[in-house]
Structure formats: C-alpha cells, structure tokens
Amino acid sequence: MLKNDFVVGYTNIENKKYAGASGKHKPDETAVDTTNGAGPHNLQIFVLTPDGTIMTCLPGYWKAEDLAKELTLAKQLSKVWQDKSLSLEEKQMQFSQLQLDHINSHDQAMRGRSHLQGFDLQYELKNRPNSDFFYSARAIDPVTLKTPPKNVKSVDIVMHQRLAAHPFEPYERFDVASYADYGKPIYDKHEQFLDANGKIAEGSDLGSAPMIGNTPKAHPIQTQAKRTGSRVARSTVNHALRYGIRAILH
Amino acid sequence: MTKTRRFVISSTLATAALVLQSFDIGLGNLVLGSSEANAKAVLSGEVCSANVHKLTSEMTWYKSLSKAEADAEREGKLVVWVHMLGKIDGST
Numbered sequence: 001m002l003k004n005d006f007v008v009g010y011t012n013i014e015n016k017k018y019a020g021a022s023g024k025h026k027p028d029e030t031a032v033d034t035t036n037g038a039g040p041h042n043l044q045i046f047v048l049t050p051d052g053t054i055m056t057c058l059p060g061y062w063k064a065e066d067l068a069k070e071l072t073l074a075k076q077l078s079k080v081w082q083d084k085s086l087s088l089e090e091k092q093m094q095f096s097q098l099q100l101d102h103i104n105s106h107d108q109a110m111r112g113r114s115h116l117q118g119f120d121l122q123y124e125l126k127n128r129p130n131s132d133f134f135y136s137a138r139a140i141d142p143v144t145l146k147t148p149p150k151n152v153k154s155v156d157i158v159m160h161q162r163l164a165a166h167p168f169e170p171y172e173r174f175d176v177a178s179y180a181d182y183g184k185p186i187y188d189k190h191e192q193f194l195d196a197n198g199k200i201a202e203g204s205d206l207g208s209a210p211m212i213g214n215t216p217k218a219h220p221i222q223t224q225a226k227r228t229g230s231r232v233a234r235s236t237v238n239h240a241l242r243y244g245i246r247a248i249l250h
Numbered sequence: 251m252t253k254t255r256r257f258v259i260s261s262t263l264a265t266a267a268l269v270l271q272s273f274d275i276g277l278g279n280l281v282l283g284s285s286e287a288n289a290k291a292v293l294s295g296e297v298c299s300a301n302v303h304k305l306t307s308e309m310t311w312y313k314s315l316s317k318a319e320a321d322a323e324r325e326g327k328l329v330v331w332v333h334m335l336g337k338i339d340g341s342t
Binding site for chain 2: 002003005006007008009010011012013014016019020021022032033042043044045046047048049050051052055071074075078171176213
C-alpha cells in the first residue's frame, strides 16, 4: 500500500526545539519492537494531501498493521477534503467525526498494542495529572501517584481525540510540539548493548552510548555555547544592578 | 503499578516494518533470533540492516516536502511525511 498509494519523504528533526532525545543507533544495530505511540517526541508520521493539508498524524512508533488502518482512514479523509459539494465547515465536522468514530473500530488487540509505556505513564501521572490520557484526574492518588488501569486511555484513543480538534489543518500551522507532547522527552534504551534475550549484555559501558536529539550529550559544543552565553548575560545584569549602567559601559 | 519492560525504539525499524508489511513480507520470513519468543522481542543488527536496505532501496524517500507534494499531485497520491531523529538510511 505504501509503495503504490503514497509518496514518501522525511525530515530530520534532531535540531528542532520540540524534538526529544534518544540513544543514537546505526542501521545495523540491534532493535526491538515496542508499543504504538512510543517515542512521540522523536517520531511523527504525517499523511498530507498534495496541498499540504493534514489528514492524520501518528505520534511515535506504530506497528505496520495498525499504521495501515490509519493510512486507509487518511485516504477516506482525503476524499472528504476534495469533495467540492461540501462547505469547509461540513468538511471539518466530518473530519472530526470520522476521527472519533475510528476509535470504535479499534479492536481490543490494537488497544493492547497501544498502551502507554510504563515510564511514560509514570511521567504523565507525576507531571500532568490533568492529562487527556486520564478519564478522571480525581481517580489519581496524589500521594502514591497510582490510578486504576481503566482510568488510562491508550494512545490510539488520545491520538484521534487530539486530531479531531484540528480538522484539516495546514501542515505549516500545525503545533507538532503540543500534539506530540506526552511521556518522557528522553529515551535511552541502550539497544546496541542488548543480547538476543533483550537484556543488557554484561560489561556494557552504557555511559559511552552516543545520543541524538535535544540532549547535551548529543550537542556538547552548542550546549557549552548556550551555557557560556547565559553566564555572560547573568554576570552583566548583576554588574549593572550593583554598580549602575555606566559600570558596564566602561 | 506493575513495572513493565522497557522496550527500545528504532524509528528506522518502525518505518522498515511498515514497508515490509506493505510488501506482504512478514518479519517471520527473516532470521530473527534463537527462539520465536526472543525473535519477536529483539531484532538482530543483520535483520535491521536488511530491513533498512529494503526500505530505502525500493522506495524513493523525498527530503523536500514541496517536491513530494508536487509529485503526489501529479500521481494522484497522498504524502507520507515522516519527522524523525536522524537519517532514514543512517543513524537514528
């Protein structure tokens, strides 16, 4: 389907402010499967019409069979977008309804493949108790930060709910940072140190692993320049406050 | 809250898996590991490399969105535009 029905492309977001960070991995290094929606800050898959309108945006990793279902929805949405008999308002209403209806088409197996990673759930519980990943913030114990599993939505549900609020939005205006913001911003799975059983091999030097994205370990020169700059700015302001403006002009 | 295993993420692998599925080639046709259970959990570097090669050699990956959109318009297709850390055929 991908090869026959779509034109594909990509852009490297490692220097974008909204990007997360991850261990850096070569194509010939070990990897493992994961859940739908994992790594949302590091990977976003858009489907656009040729005029740059968003049909869908999948945050993070998606299993092929589930991605295929979403691509099929995107094709359906593109027909709505191109239907000249509909007004813009009608199109937007249909977009939102189709996104929400698609949730009901997801079977239990797909929901099971789309649960939040445990550390992402903990991050949301700790930092965003009012997150849209929870049906009720009141069902979160503020002391233990625990909540019943039934209070937690799977990523496929949240994805469609968030998309429904952005019907047929132009790609250039889409707030990717907000849309893909959930869970931990940094992933470091040490894939290259995994053995065949998925465990980190004994003696691995985890600290030596290269990183990519928004982390000082990936951009040591840029990070140092930023730190130096802020130190100079703070020093200048403090000097001005203490000795007056003339002091910093001479 | 039950502690869950932390699975690794490879954006390149994710897209490679997508393409292979589209080609009706399941991961079971490839050499994966010492046991079926392990094979589903961990993919060797050789498998990943083969997946990436197939992904990048059998499809043209645009780096310009405007060019992708223009060709999609001409061919009557939609655009799949991926934001990712790194390069589709390199480190991610």
